[in-house]
Amino acid sequence: MEPGEDTSDWLDQxxxxxxxxxxxxxxxxxxxxxxxxxxxxxxxxxxxxxGQDSELSGWEDVVRVFQNEALPALGLSKENQRALIIxxxxxxxxxxxxxxxxxxxxxxxxxxxxxxxxxxxxxxxxSGIEDLDEDT
Numbered sequence: 635m636e637p638g639e640d641t642s643d644w645l646d647q648x649x650x651x652x653x654x655x656x657x658x659x660x661x662x663x664x665x666x667x668x669x670x671x672x673x674x675x676x677x678x679x680x681x682x683x684x685g686q687d688s689e690l691s692g693w694e695d696v697v698r699v700f701q702n703e704a705l706p707a708l709g710l711s712k713e714n715q716r717a718l719i720i721x722x723x724x725x726x727x728x729x730x731x732x733x734x735x736x737x738x739x740x741x742x743x744x745x746x747x748x749x750x751x752x753x754x755x756x757x758x759x760x761s762g763i764e765d766l767d768e769d770t
Contacts, residue, residue, distance in 0.1 A: 641759065644681035648674040648752045655745045664741035665728055671741070671748035672725040675718050678752040681759065682708060697722055714754050717747040 651674035658667035676693045679700035683690070690696050697718060705715060721744050727733040728740075 641681045641684075644677045645752070645756055645759075648677035648681070650674075651677065652745065652749055652752060655741075655748065659738060659741050659745060662738075664738050665736035667741040668721075668725055668736055668744045669729055671744040672721050674748045675721055675751050678755045679704065679718060682755060693722075708755070708758050710751075710754055710758065714747075714751045717751045721747055 651670045655667045655670035655674065658664070658670055673693075676696050680690070680696050682704040683696070683699055690699065700718070724734070724740065724744060728736045
């Protein structure tokens with residue numbers, strides 16, 4: 635199945651955030667780069683969830699529903715299955731709780747993980763994985 639317009643919009647936003655994250659790393663802003671990388675991953679995960687807008691009030695909901703419902707159907711690599719959780723944890727610890735400080739190495743690793751995650755989701759969706767809302 636071809637991705638729908640909403641799916642394409644979410645994936646476009648994911649790619650844009652990846653590009654912004656790269657610019658932020660170059661500009662010496664690792665915390666913002668981690669935030670942008672994580673946001674890209676959330677947008678890509680959101681693209682897999684179809685019309686479940688009423689259930690999704692924030693990124694935590696997107697991650698939860700993605701993990702519980704979309705992930706099993708997608709068949710993502712083990713590395714990318716873990717990447718979203720790892721980057722979400724780093725994002726929380728750096729941007730919200732301030733347990734950690736961002737650094738360029740961590741920001742670059744988050745960006746690498748985000749690129750791999752988004753690319754694999756794009757590939758899976760382009761190869762015919764259907765949106766979850768069409769299964770119900």
